Amino acid sequence: MAKVFGVVLALVGALMAVPGLWLISLGGSWYYTLAGAGLIASGVYYWKGSLRGAWIFGAVFLGTALWAVWEAGFAVWPLVPRLVAPMVLAIAAVLLIPSLNDGRGRAASVIAALLLAIGIGGFFYGMATPQGVIANAAPVARTPLGEEAGVEWAHYGRTPSGTRFAPFDQITPENVDQLEVAWSYNYGDAPSGTGQDQNTPLYVDGLVYHCSPNNIVSAIDAVTGAQVWRFDPEASSPLWQRCRGVTHYRPTALEGAQTDAEGTCAARIVMSSVDARLIQLDAKTGALCTSFGEGGSVDLTRNMGEVRPGFYFPTSAPTVMGDQIILGGWVWDGMALDEPSGVVRAFDGRTGEIVWAWDIGNPEIETLPPEGETYTRGTPNVWSTPAFDPELGLVYLPTGNAQPDFYGSSRVEAANDWNSSVVAIDARTGKVAWKFQTTYRDIWDYDVPSQPMLYDLTNAAGETVPALIQLTKRGQTFVLDRRDGTPITEVQDLPVPTEGGVEPDYLSPVQPYSVGMPSIGAEELTEARMWGATPLDQLYCRIRFRQAYYVGDFTPMSEQGTLIWPGYFGGMNWGSGTIDEERGLLIVNDTRVAHLLQLLPRDVADSLGVEVVGPHDGLAPQDGAPYGAMRSNFFSFVGVPCQEPPYGTMTAIDLETQSILWQRPVGTIEETGPFGIRTGWRMPVGLPLVGGPISTSGGLTFYSGTQDYYLRAFNSETGEEIWRGDLPLGSQSTPMSYVGPDGRQYVVVTIGGLNDFMGRGDIVMAFALPQE
Structure with a gap:
């Protein structure tokens, strides 16, 4: 056995020593x-x-052991790759000592092996326990909103303010463990490929409204789960099929030709489709409202110029403000300079006629472009969901990036002023009231992904200030006065690197940081923060880190290959956050995955002939620019992010003190693991998260967007995970809640599965307390 163990040690040593020389040559650790x-x-x-x-x-x-503690301290996750595998080898090493020592020392070697085994057991206990938990919980004052807040979920974020707060308190921390499945509905359009069910349903007038990845709309009885009607628009797109929400709309006046027939379309469901149509349906029957547009729909590609299949369509729910339907659209990132416009348009909700247009590249266009022209192509788009304040008459647009994502010098000039911003538009005229930019001259795909949240704050003088809270992919949270865009909490322009990339003259030397609010998951990467399950994959990640170009936040894009951290998945993304309006808590989930992006000269990119597999990975051709871009997740060879865990957390921020109240990792490796293999272990490492949370008056935060199959409930005041409801597959959606006609509070989640490998589904599932 000693000979076999000697071979194993020598082999492991060679796998460390030889690549280790490579790491040394890159300026890395000698260990x-x-x-x-x-x-x-x-x-x-x-x-x-x-x-x-x-x-x-x-x-x-x-x-x-000394090196591990010196470099990583005593935290569990950093020590795992440094010590657990060596401890396993050490057990074998000490048990073999008697065979090297004429049989002497057998008892001592067994004791040493037992101590090492206990140490490994301690590590496994630590891995089975949430690490890095912040618990500053203190008594939180509560100001109940009362019954006037309503029982419906009538907008994507429940209200136009986008706070995802459900003012219902039947379900509490004391009884949430009694939740059971109240009903389940199969909508018949399971996603596949790049499609996902990321839908947050609505609840209005006793019906739950769901839209599928291919825009099939179902109206479901809110008490029984029975189908009331189903509408299939027969929409299709070559990729990225998803419908994050529909909108409920009651026209303020219906006269003459605007009324389809007696009593029909008095209430409507408004939806945008994956083939770029704006559609209206009768909310009670699902029939097309034929007086809207042409037979019930408006072609959103009109006046846009060439729109290749899959290159443009809205993924988020339309915004209905008064009798206006306001929407932008998603553009297939990174394909070419000459892509469809990011124009935002307002349509008359009764007729489908255009009311105003906001074209960043040509402010002279107020409705339609001049005959023979199009809306300005390649401009920043608004693919996320706006919020609006009906009293101020302002709609708040989170803008994306201009084309191409990762090279700025070829863009339309107007993009520099408007990309990655929050823009307040006068909803009557379509004119800009104010704007606030969260990233200057963005080449990192840091478009603003989350719906703005509107919530009134009290300042130090005791005055009520109407605030807008904007989450970003950067892990920065900006708090602005929604009347004029002035920061309420401190924002500073801080120096960032501009050298070392391909376009130093283009980049901004400073970037805005919200220093008055906590930063979430954006601590700078170092070689010491590289991680792996063993020393070998940790070494691999260290080498990759040293090979890449990374000098902190906003590292310029390079031919060498640039690390983007936080990555363009976030930080915070399209799922947005929630504000517990009664407790003054901002609760957000974040993802922590770095990306590696290498700029390829035009001739190299064109010669690859690589098939573009999706909007966020593989080759971004960036046709028309001097460079294409090769994108990849910064993962080890076992398919795990290269930086140390957690990879996703839930955080509560006290809006009164602007400090973290609690934070904890969310998600286990039960349904995944190294090489994507299911482990069956509920190890709470905290995995990348999608979708968003909701909070309730009952003091709970619900969340379902993990890579294991649960709907979770957290205590909103302490962060404790107090309930998990089993789901048949993974969910990528934000839940919602309502009080039905039967007086019961329901929590609803849509379940489409995570990918083709892990299984797909077509389920809307409602949970409620048992009927008395």
């Missing part, structure tokens, strides 16, 4: 080469049957 050389020497002596092998191994192990 792996030194430890690897020691393991090789130890292995040779174990092969020879010499006790010297054990002494050398002991020295390597002691040095490893």
Whole structure:
């Protein structure tokens, strides 16, 4: 056995020492080469049957332990790749000592092995326990909103303010463990490929409204789950099929031709489709409202110029403000300079006629472009969901990036003023009231992904200030006066790097930081923060880190390959956050995955002939620009993010003190693991998260967008996870809640599965307390 173990040690040592030399040449740690050389020497002596092998191994192990604590401290996750595998080897090493020492020391070797096994058990206990938990929980004052807040979920964010707060308190921390499935509905359009069910249903007048990835709308009885009607627009797109929401609309006046027939279309469901149509349906029957547009729909590609299949359509719910339907659209990122316009348009909700247009590239266009022209192509788009304040008459638009995503010098000039911003538009005229830019000259795909949240704050003088709270992919949260865009909490323009990339003259030397609010998940990367399940994949990640160009936030894009951190998945993304309006808590989920992006000269990009597999990975051709871009997740060879866990957390921020109240990792590896293999272990590592949370008057925060199959409930005041409801598959949606005609509070989640490998579904599921 000693000979076999000697071979194993020598092999492991070689796998550390040789790549370790590569790491040294890149300016990295010497540990792996030194430890690897020691393991090789130890292995040779174990092969020879010499006790010297054990002494050398002991020295390597002691040095490893000292190095691990010196570099990583005593936190569990950083120590796992540094110590657990060496401890496993150490057990074998000490158990073999008697065979090297004429049988002497058997009892001592067994004791040492037991102690090492206990240590490994301690690590596994730590991995089975949430790490990095912040718990500053203190009594939180509550101001109940009362019954006037309503029982419906009538907008994407429940109200036009987008706070996702449900003022219902039947379900509480004391009884949430009694929740059971009240009904389940199959809508018959399970996603596949790049499609996802990311829908947050509505609840209005006793019906739940769901739209599928291919825009099939179902009206479901809110008490029984029975189908009331179903409408299939027969929409199709070559990729990215999704419908995050529909909108309920009651026209203020219907006269003459605006009324389809007696009593029909008095209330309507408004939806945009994956083939770029704006459609209206009778909310009670599902029939097309034929007086709207042409037979019930408006072609959103009109006046846009060439729109290739899949290159343009709205993914988010239309915004209905008064009798106006306001919407932008998603554009297939990174394909070409000459892509469809990011124009935002307002349509008359009764007729479908255009009321106003906001074209960033040509402010002279107020409705339609001049005959023979189009809306300005390649401009920043608004693909997320706006919020609006009916009293101020303002609609708040979160803008995206201009084309191409990762090279700025070829863009239309107007993009520099409007990309990655919050823009307040006068809903009557379509004119800009104010704007606030969250990233200057964005080449990192840091478009503003989350719906703005409107919530009134009290300042130090005791005055009520109407605020807008904007989450970003950067992990920064900006708090603005929604009347004029002035920051309420402090924002500073801080220096950032501009050298080392391909366009230093284009980049902004400063970027805005919301220093008055906590930053979430944006701590700078270092080689020491690279991670792996073992020293070998950690070494791989260290080498990749050193190979990449990374000098902190806003590292310029390069041909070398630039690390983007936070990555363009977030931070915070389209799921947005929630505000517990009674407790003054902002609750957000975030994702922590870095991206590696390499700019490829035009001739190189064109010669690859690589099929574009999706909007966020693989080759971004960026046709018309000097560079294409090769995009990848910054993962190890076992398919795990290269930086240390957690990879996703839930955080509550006290809006009165602007400080973190609690934070905890969310998600286990039960349904996934290294190489994507299911582990069945509820290890709460905290995985990348999608969708968003909702909060309730009952003091609960519900969330379902994890890579394991649960609807979770957290105590909103303490962050404690107090309930998990089993789901048949993974969910990527934001839940919603309502009080039905039967007086019961329901929590509803849509379940479409995570990917084709892990299984797909077509389920809308409602949970409620048992009927008395």
